[in-house]
Amino acid sequence: MKILVPLKRVPDADTKIRVKPDGSGIETDGVKFSVNPFDAIALEEALRLKEKFGDIETVVASIGEEACAEQLRTGLAMGADRAVLIRSDADLDPRAVAQVLAALFRREQPGLVLMGKQAIDDDSNQCGQMLAALLGLGQATFVSKLELLDHASRARCGRETDAGLETVTVTLPAVLTTDLRLNEPRYVSVPGILKAKKKPLEVLPLTDFCAGAVSRTKLLRLEAPPHRQAGARVRSVDELLDKLRHEAKVI
Amino acid sequence: MPQILVIAEHDQGQLKAATLAATGFARKVGSAAGGQFEVLVLGHGVAGVAESLRHCGAVSVLTADDPALRHPLADKFAAVIAGVVRGRGATMVVAAASTFSKDILPRAAGLLDTGMLSDVIDVWPDGGDFTFKRVLFAGNALATVKLDGPLKFLTVRAAAFATPPPTESAAPVVAVPVDGATLPNQIEFVAREGRAAGRPDATEAPIVVSGGRAIRNADDFERLVGGLADALGAAVGSSRALVDAGITPNSLQIGQTGKVVAPNLYFALGISGAIQHLAGMKDTRVIVAVNKDPEAPVFEVADYGLVGDVYEVVPELIAKLKPG
Structure with missing residues (x-):
């Protein structure tokens, strides 16, 4: 079986996000970029399935600028077998990304797509579900437990919903999106980095690959959220209860 | 004129209050640009x-009622929604942001080849179309965006749209035909672990009591966070640190990757206030923070900050809140 894992290049989770004064985007000077943490969890799961079952090829893919190759190299260093970079300098919305991934799916014919439930930059949480719809495949979102059943023809997935854990089975191929608790991604090792240099990283121009993928979302401006003012310090429980009862009137 | 379809969310026969906020969004669009909305259950x-x-102000309440729709499975629900959107000529489909809507709406949007915006907090008409504001980067940025195309899918933050007052007149309930046998069948429901009985859901409750790293184990969480919540009739929540430590279940996590809440009152007990956690609660009306560390970032957003050990402060709070 082949597992396709899309990896998005995003500002590192520990970065302090600052909006540019002209509102055109966020400051990227000096910002460290990483693999979207949920995508790293997806790749970790693919690698664990490969270690368990053996005959699995893991393919990582990214869509975007030349620099996305860094995140693909990280994926290869973690243990992915090969990488595909679909080059584009356009801002693509989730629908456009899903269209590109659908084209990649048709080319690669994987048995499973594993991807993060959301990217921590755009926070949309749409791509996997749209991809599944475009391909007419089943989906399981927010997966925190995964087990392949019946010779990898089905997957049993634990899903983190607002009400608690839900378990479903999904016919494969399917698109599964990963939640935080599925696993803890491995660190990249030095031998892993050395091996990654010899692994194939194919670069395809988006315009050749999926020319119709155009964003329908237009960013007019970005702004910092209104700053919440720090309030008062209280010295005791009595003072706190008094303020909550008589000043804020919330209890 | 926009024709809006609001997707209702319910849990075991109970409407989720956030659905009414989504109708608040629909009324706002309707009053700004004309047009009307329907609700689909x-x-x-x-x-x-x-x-x-x-x-709720809808011109009709549509029901898609079928044994095949007993569980909210994305393949079936998205197919039904796509059918209703086509059948009713909807131009805007909206639901309150939740794991339910985030699972199903993007799939329905995909089936209809249309774009979608998540976590919308504002809308205004703009030359025959609309402009939206949405939250991204864990709440560290707000984007003003347009979404091209004749049909738009949206999830909205419930906290950003007021629940409108009930209307005098009652909308008719209209059943839309569903043939369960023709719906896709790729996802099968196995089981659902119920939420602990007795306490409300954090996304619905007017008061949320949340615990963080300072809480050392599950018993203490129940005694301190649970105890204070029960004294206030509140919901409980948790920071990521406690979920990672196995002290609280995932479904309690408040934050960028967990639930987003905006209650009247939020207690952050022993929570340092990482930006990912603040993303899930900073639209609360009144924030109370209790933390031993006077430099904890949570104090920068708290309306009332009390520097102290949660193991001392919380039992005192519980004792003083008890009647008598």
Whole structure:
């Protein structure tokens, strides 16, 4: 079986996000970029399935600028077998990304797509579900437990919903999106980095690959959220209860 | 004129209050640009939920009621929604942001080849179309965006749109035909672990009591965070640190990757206030922080900060809140 894992290049989770004064985007000077943490969890799961079952090829893919190759190299260093970079300098919305991934799916014919439930930059949480719809495949979102059943023809997935854990089975191929608790991604090792240099990283121009993928979302401006003012310090429980009862009137 | 379809969310026969905020969004769009909205309830045995929506301001309450829709499975729900959107000529489809809507709406948007915006907090008309504001980067940025195309899908933050007052007139309930046998069948429901009985859901409750790293184990969490919540009739929540430590279940996590809440009152007990956690609660009306560390970032957003050990402060709070 082949597992396709899309990896998005995003500002590192520990970065302090600052909006540019002209509102055109966020400051990227000096910002460290990483693999979207949920995508790293997806790749970790693919690698664990490969270690368990053996005959699995893991393919990582990214869509975007030349620099996305860094995140693909990280994926290869973690243990992915090969990488595909679909080059584009356009801002693509989730629908456009899903269209590109659908084209990649048709080319690669994987048995499973594993991807993060959301990217921590755009926070949309749409791509996997749209991809599944475009391909007419089943989906399981927010997966925190995964087990392949019946010779990898089905997957049993634990899903983190607002009400608690839900378990479903999904016919494969399917698109599964990963939640935080599925696993803890491995660190990249030095031998892993050395091996990654010899692994194939194919670069395809988006315009050749999926020319119709155009964003329908237009960013007019970005702004910092209104700053919440720090309030008062209280010295005791009595003072706190008094303020909550008589000043804020919330209890 | 926009024709809006609001997707209702319910849990075991109870309408989720956030759905009413989504109708608040729909009324706002309707009053700004003309147009009207309908509500769609999907499920099995949803007559009660439909009844509770008749005064929400919709021109009709649509029900897709079929045994095949007993569980909210994305393949079936998205297919039904796509069919209703086509059948009713909807131009805007909206639901309150939740794991339910985030699972299903993007799939329905994909089936209809249309774009979608998540976590919308504002909308205004703009030359025959609309402009939206949405939250991204864990709440560290707000984007003003347009979404091209004749049909738009949206999830909205419930906290950003007021629940409108009920209307005098009652909208008719209209059943839309569903043929369960023709719906896709790729996802099968196995089981659902119920939420602990007795306490409300954090996304619905007016008061949320949340615990963080300072809480050392599950018993202490129950005694301190649970105890204070029960004294206030509140919901409980948790920071990521406690979920990672196995002290609290994932479904309690508040933050960028967990639930986003905006209650009247939020207690952050022993929570340092990482930006990912603040993303999930900073639209709260009144924030109370209790933390041993006077430099904890949570104090920068708290309305009332008390520097102290949660193991001392919280039992005192519980004792003083108890009647008598």
